[in-house]
Amino acid sequence: MRLTRSLIPTIKETPAEAQIVSHRLMLRAGMIRQQSAGIYAWLPTGLRVLHNIANIVRAEQARAGAQEILMPTIQSADLWRESGRYDAYGPEMLRIRDRHDREMLYGPTNEEMLTAIMRDSVQSYRDLPQMLYQIQWKFRDEVRPRFGVLRGREFYMKDGYSFDPDYASAVASYRRMMLAYMRTFQRMGVRAVPMRADTGPIGGDLSHEFHILAPTGESGIFYDSDFEHMDWIHSLPGYDDPSEIDIFYDQITQTYAATDEKHDLNSWADVPELRRREGRGIEVGQIFYFGKKYTEAMGFSVTGPDGSKIHPEMGSYGIGVSRLTGAIIEASHDDAGIIWPDAVAPFRAAILNLRQGDATTDKLCEDLYAGLGDAALYDDRPARAGEKFADADLMGHPWQLIVGPRGAATGQVELKRRRTGERAELSLTDALAKVLA
RNA sequence: CGGGGCGUGGCGCAGCCUGGUAGCGCGCUUGUUUUGGGUACAAGAGGCCCCCGGUUCGAGUCCGGGCGCCCCGACCA
Numbered sequence: 001m002r003l004t005r006s007l008i009p010t011i012k013e014t015p016a017e018a019q020i021v022s023h024r025l026m027l028r029a030g031m032i033r034q035q036s037a038g039i040y041a042w043l044p045t046g047l048r049v050l051h052n053i054a055n056i057v058r059a060e061q062a063r064a065g066a067q068e069i070l071m072p073t074i075q076s077a078d079l080w081r082e083s084g085r086y087d088a089y090g091p092e093m094l095r096i097r098d099r100h101d102r103e104m105l106y107g108p109t110n111e112e113m114l115t116a117i118m119r120d121s122v123q124s125y126r127d128l129p130q131m132l133y134q135i136q137w138k139f140r141d142e143v144r145p146r147f148g149v150l151r152g153r154e155f156y157m158k159d160g161y162s163f164d165p166d167y168a169s170a171v172a173s174y175r176r177m178m179l180a181y182m183r184t185f186q187r188m189g190v191r192a193v194p195m196r197a198d199t200g201p202i203g204g205d206l207s208h209e210f211h212i213l214a215p216t217g218e219s220g221i222f223y224d225s226d227f228e229h230m231d232w233i234h235s236l237p238g239y240d241d242p243s244e245i246d247i248f249y250d251q252i253t254q255t256y257a258a259t260d261e262k263h264d265l266n267s268w269a270d271v272p273e274l275r276r277r278e279g280r281g282i283e284v285g286q287i288f289y290f291g292k293k294y295t296e297a298m299g300f301s302v303t304g305p306d307g308s309k310i311h312p313e314m315g316s317y318g319i320g321v322s323r324l325t326g327a328i329i330e331a332s333h334d335d336a337g338i339i340w341p342d343a344v345a346p347f348r349a350a351i352l353n354l355r356q357g358d359a360t361t362d363k364l365c366e367d368l369y370a371g372l373g374d375a376a377l378y379d380d381r382p383a384r385a386g387e388k389f390a391d392a393d394l395m396g397h398p399w400q401l402i403v404g405p406r407g408a409a410t411g412q413v414e415l416k417r418r419r420t421g422e423r424a425e426l427s428l429t430d431a432l433a434k435v436l437a
Numbered sequence: 438c439g440g441g442g443c444g445u446g447g448c449g450c451a452g453c454c455u456g457g458u459a460g461c462g463c464g465c466u467u468g469u470u471u472u473g474g475g476u477a478c479a480a481g482a483g484g485c486c487c488c489c490g491g492u493u494c495g496a497g498u499c500c501g502g503g504c505g506c507c508c509c510g511a512c513c514a
Contacts, residue, residue: 009447011447011448011463011464012448012449012463012464012475013448013449013462013463013464014448014449015448015449016443016448016449016450016506016507017506017507017508018507019507019508034506036505036506037505037506037507092512092513108514109514138514140513140514142512142513143438143511143512143513144438144508144510144511144512144513146507146508151513151514155514157514159514209514218513283513283514284514285514286514318514319514320514321514322514323514352473354472354473355472355473383475384471384472384473384474384475384476385472385473385474385475386472386473386474386475386476387474387475388473388474388475389473389474389475390474390475391475393474402473404472404473405472405473406473414473
């Protein structure tokens, strides 16, 4: 993308309303613009990050055997009356009426709707298990939205649902999802730590929250430093072998991690002192097993092997996709701006033409741009070097390709790594190879 | 939902107490200048002062009502 033809409205001064760093940086980098309290428009670079995160989620869901669907944002109140949650949910649920005065709502979650879909479509235990998910906008009318996209009222969320014929199968689904989540967050370039959690209004008796480690996190967390070394991408347990999944699950759940509310001093004392870590975390996902709560309430049953009716066991699995954009920034930034992990960055590299209009630098930049295509943001503004450096640092591209008259004369490009500040003078070919590696 | 604060060119703010031609910095446009970390100079453009009502000869300023947004706390993917 050429910067002169893009809507990337970076700003130098910090907007007054933004208190925390990710909110400030998202506004300053031109990723989002606020429309109402807790409601944001996503501009081109912000949306690219949102899509990158969503696509990592998709890839890992597919690997775990989940199928993507898309359900409507607007739901009927009657559906929620079936489960009893229409009255139970409270003012967080945005209730609306259509022109015929029918009661509707903007979905805060979708257990009821998918249970109804399954009820209409699945009659036999042979059709189970099923794991389905969507990535869709949700609305929860928070009393006090804040922290930009970390605590918005409208948010983009991956919500998945499992349906199993019996308890053992349901637990296996739960464990598979936990593995998928660990891989998902690791691929995004951040560390997530799973912790036992309360089930809250969704109900059920098994739940974990996933927190990203960030000094500005909302909750205090305690964890074993072993979590910092676990690698679920390069040493992937097999999804198809339940015993491998169980080994994974045991390793995760036997390693200490707790939010300050659930912190247990006795178990903490069992963690070797050198491995004890105290920090702060941002919750970016939560998974639940809740059994037959909805299938019974809504009358979803299948015929079992012996011909009797059984209510499937359910679990649900959430990832805050829009929240993750902010959470990753909280975990990865410096005084100059965002430092995007490669996997989610809106562009792999920025091309900085320090002397726009100079035939030599222009040519070199155009060649780089041709080699990188959509992976690059070409800063072709007729602006001063300092401004281009500042904006590139602010936007946080993993690589900066700096082209000035000095090096351009000999065909050299300066390649800077945003995260480390490392710089190297390279030929065009070598620079491209390194960025695309 | 309790407590506090703020709405003035795109952004950050002053002006309000004590009513009388709407200002500053940044940004934007044009020209010159500068050219590896937000250059300097000059000339410009741009404002229903959140909305409605009241007081007054006159309201950004005073009074009443509304709306919006932010912060602290309780609550939450």
